[in-house]
Amino acid sequence: MRLEGKIAVVTGAMQGIGAGVSRVLARNGATVILTDVSPRVEETARSIAEEGYAAEHHVMDVTDPEQVSEVFEEITVRHGRVDVLVNNAGIYPRRKLVEMDEEFLHRMFEINLFGMFRCARAVLPGMMERRYGKIVNMSSVTGSMVGAPGGGQTAYGATKAAVIGFTKALALETAQYGINVNTILPGYIHSPSAYGLRGSEEAGDAEEKMREFGYKIPVGRQGSPEDVGNLVLFLASDESSYLTGSEIVIDGGNILQEEYLGPYKPK
Ligand SMILES: NC(=O)c1ccc[n+]([C@@H]2O[C@H](COP(=O)([O-])OP(=O)(O)OC[C@H]3O[C@@H](n4cnc5c(N)ncnc54)[C@H](O)[C@@H]3O)[C@@H](O)[C@H]2O)c1
Structure with missing residues (x-):
């Protein structure tokens, strides 16, 4: 197992990408501590533990500096260290x-x-003390590009572009300590919040709407949280040790299009 013995903390892990990332890391041997502002993170952690993997949870609001310090202190007391941090919590x-x-x-x-x-x-x-660590920050293709033709993304785009700058500067600051810091730029990923934006309010045809939406993407579907999880798995593993400060797009080829030639139904 690629992450056997590793301690991983994921923020915003109650649902969506954070939950998918947690599941993939746990299935690959990590002890995963799922954290989220929502107490329902307990249910997500329990569902992973019920599959037979090592998953724990903490309620943690990333906007509360004291709570963040306390939770990481508790995790360090219990597990001795954190090997992998996935900074995923975000709103859009x-x-x-x-x-x-x-x-x-x-x-x-x-x-x-x-x-x-x-x-x-x-x-x-x-x-830094142990000369080992993996930090993965969740940015977005929105930042270097703009996702919503109707507007409304100045703040979101600015935060996600800033995540890229944060990643690069931190990567340089920590490279000599054996720490890798990278950022992922997801395109359209099927998550509960994104469902609200791209699905339908009417029960019944929401799934069909989501499938139709996927045909706008060259690979013919939206990504899953586990697709992002598999990329995080690589960035969290020792195989990625020469990769730091990188921004990796995972979007089914969506931003390659200069002109829309779809629908991209599977052939
Ligand atoms: N879904 C996509 O298509 C997509 C695309 C690009 C980037 N992203 C990024 O991926 C990340 C996850 O997105 P998602 O689609 O899974 O969203 P989501 O809303 O489904 O999940 C986000 C999680 O973050 C938690 N959260 C919100 N505020 C928090 C806080 N203050 N402290 C701790 N946790 C908090 C929520 O409770 C939720 O569980 C975000 O950073 C988002 O910007 C998503």
Whole structure:
């Protein structure tokens, strides 16, 4: 097993990509600590543990610096260290700039960016001391590009572009300590929040709407949280030791298109 004996912490792990990443890491031998602002993270951790893998949980709001310190302290006392940190927690409500107040703007940056600073700061001293660590930050193709033709992504795009800058600077700062810091830029991934954006409110035809949406993507489908999990697995493994400061797009070929030639139904 590629991650046997490793201790991995995932933020925003109650559902969606964070839950999928946690499942893949646990299935590959890691002890995974799922964290989320929602207490329902307990159910997700339990479902992984019921499959026979090592999964625990902590309620942790990445916007609360004290809670973040306390939770990482508890994890370190219990497990002795953190080998892998997956900074995944993020939100993506759409709001046009002229309709945005300060509170909205600050909340976006607090969760999507500052949360990553806090979690990385909590694990880095130990990783530097042991000369080992893997940090994976969840950015998005939205940041270097714009996803929503209708607008409303200035704040989200700014946070996700900032995640790339954060990753590169931290990678350089920690490379000599044997720490790898990389960022993933997912395209359209099938998660509960994305479902709200791309599915339908009407029960029954939501699945069909999601399938139809997938035909806009060259590989003919939206990605799954486990697709992202498999990439995190590589970045969390020793096989990725020469990779740091990289931004990796996982989007089924979607941003390759200069012109839409779909629908891309499987042939
Ligand atoms: N789904 C996509 O298509 C897609 C594409 C590109 C990037 N992403 C990024 O991937 C990450 C996960 O997205 P998702 O689609 O799985 O979203 P999601 O909403 O399904 O899951 C996000 C999780 O983060 C948690 N969370 C929210 N605020 C938090 C806080 N303050 N502290 C701790 N946890 C918090 C939520 O409770 C939830 O469990 C986000 O960073 C998102 O920007 C998603």
